[in-house]
Amino acid sequence: MLTYSLKRLAQLSFTVLGVVTLVFFTMRMIPGDPISAMAGDNLSGAALDQVRNQMGLNEPLLLQYLHYLGGLAVLDFGNTVTTKLPIIQLILDALPVTVSIAIGTIALTVLIAIPLGTLAAYTAHKGHKMLDNAITGLAMVLDLMPSFWTSLVCLLIFSLALGWFPASGTVTIDDPVQLLRRIALPVLVLSMAQIATMARITRTSVLEVLNEDYVRTARSMGWSELRVLFRHALKNAALPIVTVIGLSFGNLLNGTVIVEFIFTLPGIGSLLVGGINSRDYQMVQTLILFYALIFVIINFATDLVYRVFDPRVQI
Amino acid sequence: MNYPGAIKTENASAAGAALLQVRDLHTHFLTDDGTVKAVNGVSFDIDRGERIAIVGESGSGKSAMAMSLLRLLAYPGRVVGGEINLNGRDLNRMSERQLNQVRGREVGTIFQDPMSSLDPVMRIADQMVPPIMRHLEMNAEKARAEAIGWLDRVGIPDPTRRIDAYPFEMSGGMRQRVMIAMALSCRPRLVIADEPTTALDVTIQAQIVELLKDLTAETGAAMIFITHDLGLVARFAHKVGVMYAGKLVEFGPVRDIFAHPCHPYTQSLLDTIPPVDEPQRRKLAQIPGFPPDMKLPLTGCAFRDRCAAAHEHCASDTPGLSPRGPGHRAACFLPEGLGEARRQQTEAIPPLVRNADDRVVVEVFNLHKHFTGRSLLPWRVPPTVRAVNGISLNIREGETLGIVGESGCGKSTVARLLLGLDPVTSGDIYVEGMAQMVFQDPSSSFNPKMTLFDIIAEPLVVTGRGSRAERTARVHELLEQVGLDTSYAARYPSQLSGGQKQRVAIARALAIKPSVVVADEPTSALDVSVRAQIINLMVDLKRQLRVSFVFISHDLLTVSYISDKIAVMYLGEVVEYGPADEVFRNPLHPYTQALIAAVPLPDPVAEEARIKKPLSGELPSPLDLPPGCAFASRCPRATEFCRAEKPVLQAYSGSREAACHYVD
Amino acid sequence: EEKTLVVRFYDDPAGFDPSNIFRIENENIAFNIFSGLTTYDGVTGEIIPDLAESWETTDNITWTFHLRHGVQWQQNYGEVTAADVLYSFNRILDPATASPYASELAGIESMEAPDPYTVVIKLSAPNGNFLHTVANYHQGQIVKKEAIEAAGDQVRWQPVGTGPYYLDSIDVNSQIVLKRHEGYYKGPAPIDTIDFQIIKDDATAAIALRNGEIDLLMRQSKQEQLQTLEAEGFKMNHVDNYAVALKVLNLTDPILSDVRVRQAIAYAIDYPSITAALAPSLQAPAYSLLLPWMDVYSDAAPRYEYDPEKSKALLAEAGYGDGFTLKVLGTSAQGVTEQQQFEIDYLSQVGINMELELVDTPTFNQRRNAGDFMMAGRLLPAVNPDMILFSYLHPENMAPGGLNGARYDNPELTNTLEAARAEADPDKRLDLYAKVQEVAMTDLPYIPATASNVFWPGKQNVTGVNINYLAQVNFWDVDIEE
């Protein structure tokens, strides 16, 4: 465990430093800077250059990089370049929204996908291909609808026609009911794609386990198929499922851009797109550092969960 | 018939009748390519306490038949007809729910692979205790005590602690014991064991067999024991059923079957086993051809294509089981089966002619190979496996060296070192010319994307020998040498049977005319009948080409049959070394003695006469070898001296060597 | 009972410091928080008094403003005085502020406050349009020294003004709340609270309005949504012709330097048909740099009505009978717009191969400001025609320093333009401006494409939504009727 943690720590530092460096230079290689980003139609080049100078954007790149690393070393993430807001605060404000969406999505996905996938695997195992095909097919159709399209359809149906959920309105964790009503549709939309993947993985791994010898052993001791399915098969099939959950959690934390945009949710995805569009270097760097951390931490957590599900995994 | 140890059941209504009556059982696999008729009308009876062995080659439907009894077949298998009367109730007509009351409770099951038959993520207790609670209606505490009791009886040391272990924390032998404990824990009246020892080492196998024998005798359970090892049958069974192509072709008491087999298939099967006590070596009998495709409709006798005594009648009519003696039935039109044809002496193998100037082609001196793990923390000593721990050997031109020993003793490592696949840790290896290899697993030996031509020609291409035309000629020559038609050159490995693959492997190994061919368990993945073909082939080749072979196996019978010299390995060391016959007939080292004692002989009479005292004690971990004799922990003769002082290999009576302080 | 108006806000707020404010939606908030010396009438768009009750000038050089008495700052910062005005303008001019609007006030030679209610400003050159400069917009907005100093580097988030509404709270991710300034000099506004909800997607915004979640939709720029909303009976508040979208032609380009080529491009595209097909509500064809409602607008300037034959002829004359490739710089934010697709279509009919180079907005802005393009678009909302003409046509404003992206430099026009600005006589002034427009439309460094309309659809009971020509709404006029 100690060795493992040390190894992980080394990996973490390396990945994070790599990501941070990559993003620093990528952002600056992209043409356009914070000032040109905020310029609308009516500002001239000379007027903007004045602002640019004042913000230190004309310093040599390497110096800026060192400044940045220096700030990181003392956990100072700085302010947004143009609007001078403390970045850590912005992230901490946006985080609960994104995290609740991610958790909601995972929860809904797991709730639907795992029974569905298990059922599909079971029917496939028994040779009843019809239900299996129907489930797989449905999952695929859901998977393939672009989220910007499903989002709008959901809005039109659930918000406009049925009036169940609002299309706008503030989102805070202080008001859980409102929060739930606001994230319900995004969660639904995001789950659609996740359900497909997870149901597929569940199906494959459960199906594989059902063909294992120990399942036959359990049945030879007189256990019913259902009990075998849920006691033995699911537990053994858990590893790939956990991996997918870990991955999709990571993806959800950065992959909700479109959905946040359409449903007007002030989450991390909006921050990132906003940051990129306004060339807010500091914001983008911090967010990506943050992603890298989450990525590494989720990997780590996944490994720990492995340990819980499979005693053979030693860390 | 009643057997010693059988317990009278209280079930009065069933008294007198057989415990299990199987009548005309049919099992099909409904695959996409057609229906596989895996079991095709099998009928037999088992009495209480009776042990029946079912033998037959791979694919003959043994497992399908056994699994049909409890309807444990996986999709697409289905029992399509027949009666399975257990104590008068037809299992085949029971609902799943009713059947679940029978499974585990009245019929226990033991599967082949102990590594995969236990749920890897559940503790032993969680797998054993709930069925006991359920079937014997005990509370958790009592059930647990019961389970611990069973673990104790199957010889798991420290069962109170080990019951909470996970399967991966146990060795294969231990896991198989757990399986047995589990299968017997609800005191079933019938135990079905599907090749319960095939995956185990000989010494462990002997222990498990004894255990099964004792425990079933003790509880009075009857047993169906599936195997393809005829030696085990002789050691174990009361009755034998021989299956071929989904049917029982012969059924009867074990002694009758061995002494007087009536079906040509049974006869051929018995003849494929290397004889133990004949002074002169003869070629093994072999069964030509392949078993029939069970998807195709079958008329007549299924064995007729491979039967030397087949006549027209066999093609049109299907012989039924007919009586040949008390309780002995066979399904053949001929009363004697092959009869005279069987007794035609197979060709004798002339002994190896030694020339004084025969060169030594392989010489190994004080060879060591240690595998060192990686330790991330610099202050920790990395774990080291001493896989090969100082062995010295030599092989002359045309000579075959057999290496035997239990799993993990370093046989394969020696082979890899000889081939230069791994670097040695220390010691010297001298190989004249090149060494080539034949691998155990025929399916992973070949690149599935290459044709046989490319496979056999590869060594030639890589070493840059010959023009294209010469290579083609050589490949064809090799194919003929190993008995394959040259048209096979265009085939892919997946289009070959296991035996054919091993022939190709041998052809490839011979391509560059190596001085020595190392064969690491070349026959252990093959069926008995095919095994005989490969062994015959190797015997022929070594004589004709005067190639030296290193033949590695844990099958002592085969090794002693094919080898000129034998080296017995134990934990990375050679403990006995000498001419094959002598080592086999008169083992010096206690380990060799135990090994030979553990080999089941295909002769029930001889088996009964043997004293069977399987090895006890634990194999020390190769990570942490004891200072003295490595075998001391299991040796019946070990003394304090053995534990402290390591014996070295010493010469005895000229040609023999052994590493034991107490060799007389 | 308190009245609350929920308004859609369409992008992330960027702050409301007049010295550094960008983009119309932010300016709209500032417009309601601050006041200028003058301001624009919501309905007519004319300059009207704001903090200055009255003003006088004789020569367009010396301007004297008389401040209204008793105007109160928000948040108890006291009464507005001339010192505040001087402070505000000096702040813009101070290089440390780094205000991009400093150049707007660069013409000021001196400022003084003879008494707390009088401000006298002297310019270095006559400027007949100076009242626009000090209007309630950008540099013209008056701030309070104490409030600015108290806010430190957070001025943009803590604006204190004298307008009808003050900033109550802001969550930069989702919401801006304005509250009515009870001490507003014209009296408190009818609505207590204005709650701006950030909704970026136009379709979502329309749904929110239809759902009744919001009362007023700041800017809807999708034609199809407008049609739906109109059909559902929402009030379509709008202002027409608020700004001209121009094609900026880079005159340093060897091909575009030929005036015939520029005219050929203008003749080749049928903007009236395009606007009619694509967005009849949102766009109208434009024929000049200026808009018809501007006082100096002249219809005497040449017009380029759709005439592909003439276009081909001009091209042939210029030696491009076989056509050429016209590279157009655009933003990728909306992809290739339908309008651009039409343009490609029309130009191809006269043999011009229009190639789009789409880059994201920051890159686009940077390249456009640097003048690094062959043809690009620009839309300059302004009420002051002089500002438009100077920015686009005066050589001093040439890119990369200024907005003259065409790098147009015609001394004849420059002289006329400067004379027009200085001219005090209204008739002569009009003539001079007409001349400017005529020359500009003949040389054609910029091709007027379309004029935009701005829509703020809202509920029927929301009244007084008057959008001015800067696309801004004075919320003091807005009320919710029961």
Add this chain to the structure above:
Amino acid sequence: MTQETLSLPVRRQPLDLSRIQANGVVRFLANGRVQLALAILVPILALTIFRPVLPLPGPLETNLRAMMQPPSFEHLFGTDRMGRDLLSRTLAGVQISMFVGFAVAALALVVGLVMGTLSGFFGGIVDRVMMATTDIFLAFPSLLLAIGLVSVMGTGMLPVVLAISLSDVPRFIRLQRSLVLSLRTRAYIDAARTVKASQFWLMTRHIVPNTIAPLLVAASIAAANAILVEAGLSFLGLGIMPPEPSLGNLIRDGQSYLEQAWWISTLPGVVILLIAIGLHFLSDGIRQVLDPRSRK
């Protein structure tokens, strides 16, 4: 050596066709899933290829007299806001989207194959550097990469393909690496090593041919996925730019007319769905055909 000296049973039976495996192509075409996939993909591809000679208006041809018309005999998929024929546009979009899909898959396949093979085969420091690098790219939001590329290179086919494949490549490298690791210990590799075959020989003859199949499966999934990701990028203004119609931007363009003209976005969506389903079946088919367990 003659036949007689060996008492081996070479039975020259007549060629038994049922025993001999049909060769790869035949088996491939005989697979049910593959047939299904081809039944979906071939007509779509054929229509796409023959679009120029079909009696259809050009995909960029506007017609202001026929705007937003619902599907009819004249316009099977209806028309859009500019009166362009949506069937024609959809088919042109298929062409572009398929190109994106295949380009992405091909790029990921080639790079993944080379890097993954080197990494898995040589191990050691090469492997560790490669793994760390893939980690970095996996932790890096692909959106930023896309924006960066589009900003530097402008919008168009190449940046889109690069942007999408940049997040696929690390996955392919890892897949290939794990395949190589499992193949590296196969006996046939050892067999070749006993005759001192070169590393290059081992990789090109033994390793790579055996990893192609699973990589192809992954590639066909990546292709389907790329088509969808392109659609998402289009939504953010980073995809293939109209008027060139990719399926993604057809859906995007039509999305805001969902209420007035459902067909504009729905019909191209159905086509994406069909293509993706086709590719899915194809990959499943490849998997089945190449799965050793499915062979007898």
